[in-house]
Amino acid sequence: MIEVSLQLLTFLAASLLIIIGIAGMLFLDNLIKKLISFTLLSDGVNLALVSLGYVPGGIVPILEPGASISDFPKEAALIFGPGIVLTNIVIGVSTTAILAALIIMLYKRYGTLKASKVLKGEME
Amino acid sequence: MSETVVNLWSIPLLVVIPILxxxxLNLLYNRVRAIRVASVVSAAALLVVSIVSxxxxxxxxxxPGVASDGSYTYSTSIFSWKLSLEYYFGPLQQILIFTSSLLLLFVVVISTRSLxxxxxxxxxxxFLTYFSTVAVIMVNDFYHLWIVVEIGSLLVAGLVAASGAGSAQKAALKYTFFSALSGSGLAIALALILGITGYANISDAISFLMMTDLGNMYNVLYISFAFLMLSWIYAGGLAPIHPLKSDVYRSAFPHATVLLQAQSKVMLVAIGLVLLRMFGGLPFAREAMLSISLLTMILGVVMALIQTDFRWILAYxxxxxxxxxxxxxxxGTPLGIVGGLFQAVNDIVYMSVLLxxxxxxxxxxxxTSIRSSGGIAKKVPWLAAFAILGAFAASGIPPFNGFQSELILIQAALGGGLPEVAAVILMVSVSTFIALFRGIYSIFLKPSTNPLPEGSESASSPPRGMPIILGIxxxxTLILGVYPxxxxxxxxxxxxxxxxVPWVP
Amino acid sequence: MIDTFMTVAYLMVVAVTIGSVAALLQKDLLRAAFISGAESIALAFLFHALLAPDLGLTQAVVGTVLMPGIIILAILKTRRDEESD
Structure with a gap:
């Protein structure tokens, strides 16, 4: 059977998540569904960034006591991407919260969750 | 040298005071008097810090990886990279932060009546919007740049939705949904730049790019340039997404739009300078930026000409x-950059007058519809006078500051061998005049058609001190126009x- | 050579993809929120497999509790079913 590396596979999954997220935000008509699509998009970006830093057969980038310092940079997974992801998760949560608040306000005003009615509907 | 550089005391103050x-203010919640005192004191303190720093x-x-004379200091540790998260406060930062602090003070003084x-x-x-404005012009690392742009876009949504109208909430929702794309793009650009160069610091990354032959990794730079440019377009509301941003501008309270337009112009300057320093050497990078700018100018002014509401005219x-x-x-020439920066300062000031x-x-x-009653000049003569002076400044009439910066821009365009750009700038200037005076004539100068009974038009009285603020x-605008x-x-x-020396912040 | 860990990782890749599509295809919004939370558990495991255990922990907490919590709050304040017309 064909050997597929974990990195390639997760990269594929990440791009699928990003595509599903963007497509959901563009084409789904329900505002809550758009919100869930947004979380999927941010998950996909996080997964892509984490898999960028993966080193096959490497170790977790934590310098344990007694470990060899000279071998560490060669073996450890890169932490560029993961360092960003931690912040991106937090930003994703805060954006989700703001979007949820806006959706609740718009629902109270218009009484519907359909984006086609809320966003393109009657102006004022 | 780099060892003797000490941290500046004023940068933490400029960042921390707005947050605190x-x-x-959140804790004070609805005690209007206490809030007014605290916010005015804080805004005045920020203004003083920006002046004396x-x-x-x-x-x-x-x-810092780069010493003040441009030499490159490189310290090796067990990791061959270092995280130099860095803020820089220089002359450009000072004038932009001074302008934003002044506007913050004025807006805080007059905003107490609107809610x-x-x-x-x-x-x-x-205050948080002001924080994002101040931080984005001072950052010298991609990490903070990304975070500040993200925070800024979320704050735009909050400030717009606070005005309470349905259209404002819609505009905020659309703008925040788009922030998913631009924020993710900025994160990916940051990761790619970190992957190529190994530095989060912009100065270090530029030094690395200049000293190292990237080989076939060069194409990755284009991808990160494209994503950074997406966030530039998003933060500043440039051409492809100008409907979203102008929706945001026109549906917030006008005094909130004062802060929003200052924020987006400062972000344009900050990210634009980063793009120029980092990717200015890439073929087609400057051409792509230039074409988007021209598209924005033409589309914006054409849309402004066909609007029938003064708020919409101003937004476009x-x-x-x-x-x-x-x-x-x-x-990309020194004269052009000076013109752009000067235009940013002038623009923030005269657009504030109009707003x-x-x-x-x-x-x-x-x-604010131009079909409304009219005849304001008879009722409130000083307001009409200030509006006309602001419109003169915006359309580049000589004794005001808009003229000076547009003159520099036209000279730079001609000097760069691009007379077409100069023609477009002139066209924008003339069309601005037409669009503004179409609105000002029918609102202020035209005789009133259906006179309203006195005192029935508005429940709350107008904020005091407005003539003084507009006068300042x-x-x-006059001082900058006479002594540019x-x-x-x-x-x-x-x-x-x-x-x-693009690697120097 | 395929060991157990890698097999589970491959399964999780499939779970993430199927979970994301399944969440968006639900008619019941509350169920969609729960499925997106389940998808986050698979994602947290993938972070662990990709040598970022700290992110795995964060994602497990944020993605399964906080994010679906916010979405469920929004659903409870609005409506649970998707309008059809």
Whole structure:
């Protein structure tokens, strides 16, 4: 059977998540569904960034006591991407919260969750 | 040298005071008097700090990789990279932060009348918007750049939705959904730049790019350039997404739009300079930036000409004049960059005059539509006078500051061998005049058609002190128009550094 | 050579993809929120497999509790079913 590396596979999954997220935000008509699509998009970006830093057969980038310092940079997974992801998760949560608040306000005003009615509907 | 560089005391103050004030105002919640005192004191303190501060650096981890004379200091550790998260406060930063602080002070003074409740959180969002404005122009690392742009876009949504109208909430929702794309793109660009160069610090990354042959990794730079440019377009509301941003501008309260337009122009300057320093050498990079700027200018001013509401006219003119700022930056010559930066300063000031006049219309007139009653000049002569002076400044009439910066931009365009760009700038200037005076004539100067009974048009009385605020702002436009050297002294050094020593912040 | 860990990782890749599509295809919004939370558990495991255990922990907490919590709050304040017309 064909050997597929974990990195390639997760990269594929990440791009699928990003595509599903963007497509959901563009084409789904329900505002809550758009919100869930947004979380999927941010998950996909996080997964892509984490898999960028993966080193096959490497170790977790934590310098344990007694470990060899000279071998560490060669073996450890890169932490560029993961360092960003931690912040991106937090930003994703805060954006989700703001979007949820806006959706609740718009629902109270218009009484519907359909984006086609809320966003393109009657102006004022 | 790099060992003797000490952290500057004023940068933490400029960043921390707005955040602390926002927390305190949130706690005060609805005590209007206490909120007014606390916010005015804090805004005045920020203004003083921005005036008296010396120039210098503030870094959080590691040492600055680049010494002040441009030499490259490289310290090896067990990791071959270092995280130099760095803020820089220089002349350019000083004048932009001074302008934003002044506007924050004015806006805080007059904003107390516009809301019935939830007043504390609203002013807190204003302070946080100011924080994002101040931080984005001072950052010298991609990490903070990304975070500040993200925070800024979320705050735009909050400030717009606070005005309470349904259209405002819709605009905020659309703008925040789009932030998913631009924020993710900025994160990916940051990761790619970190992967190529190994530095989060912009100075270090540029030094690395200059010293190292990237080989076949060169194509990755284009991807990160494209994503950074997406966030530039998003933060500043440039051409492809100008409908979203002008929706945001016109549906917020006009005094909130004062802060929003200052934020987006400062973000345009900050990210634009980063793009120019980092990717200015890439083929087609400057051409791509220039074409988007031209598109923005033309689309914005054309949309402004066909609007029938003064708020909409101003919203599209702000978008169009953002294009004037970026056209100077993307010309890439020192003269062009000086013109772009000067235009940014002038633009923030004269657009504030017009927006505050628009705010007063909500009190003296029954709306801002140009088909409304008219005849404001008879009722409130000083307001009409300030609006006309602001419109003169915006359309580049000689004794005002808009003329000076547009002159520099036209000279730079001609000097760069691009007379077409100069023609577009002239066209924008003339069309701005037509669009503004179409609105001003029918609202202010035309005799009133259906006179309203006195005192019935607005429930709350207009904020006091408005003539003084407008007077100060118009005086600034006049002073900068007569003595442009006052501002140019601050800007020239930064522009020259961007072109000749891009690795120096 | 395929060991157990890698097999589970491959399964999780499939779970993430199927979970994301399944969440968006639900008619019941509350169920969609729960499925997106389940998808986050798979994602947290993938972070662990990609040598970022700290992110795995964060994602497990944020993605399964906080994010679906916010979405469920929004659903409870609005409506649970998707309008059809």
């Amino acid at each position: 004030t926002a927390i305190v 010396p120039y210098g650096l503030q870094w959080f981890t590691g040492q 019935k409740k939830d007043f504390g959180p609203y002013v807190a969002i204003m 003119l702000i978008v169009s004049h953002s294009g004037l700022v970026t056209v100077g930056i993307s010309l 505050l006049c628009c705010e007063m219309l909500l009190y003296f007139n029954n709306g 702002l118009v005086a600034i 050297q006052l501002a140019l002294d601050f800007l020239t050094e930064s522009a020259v550094k961007v072109v000749y």
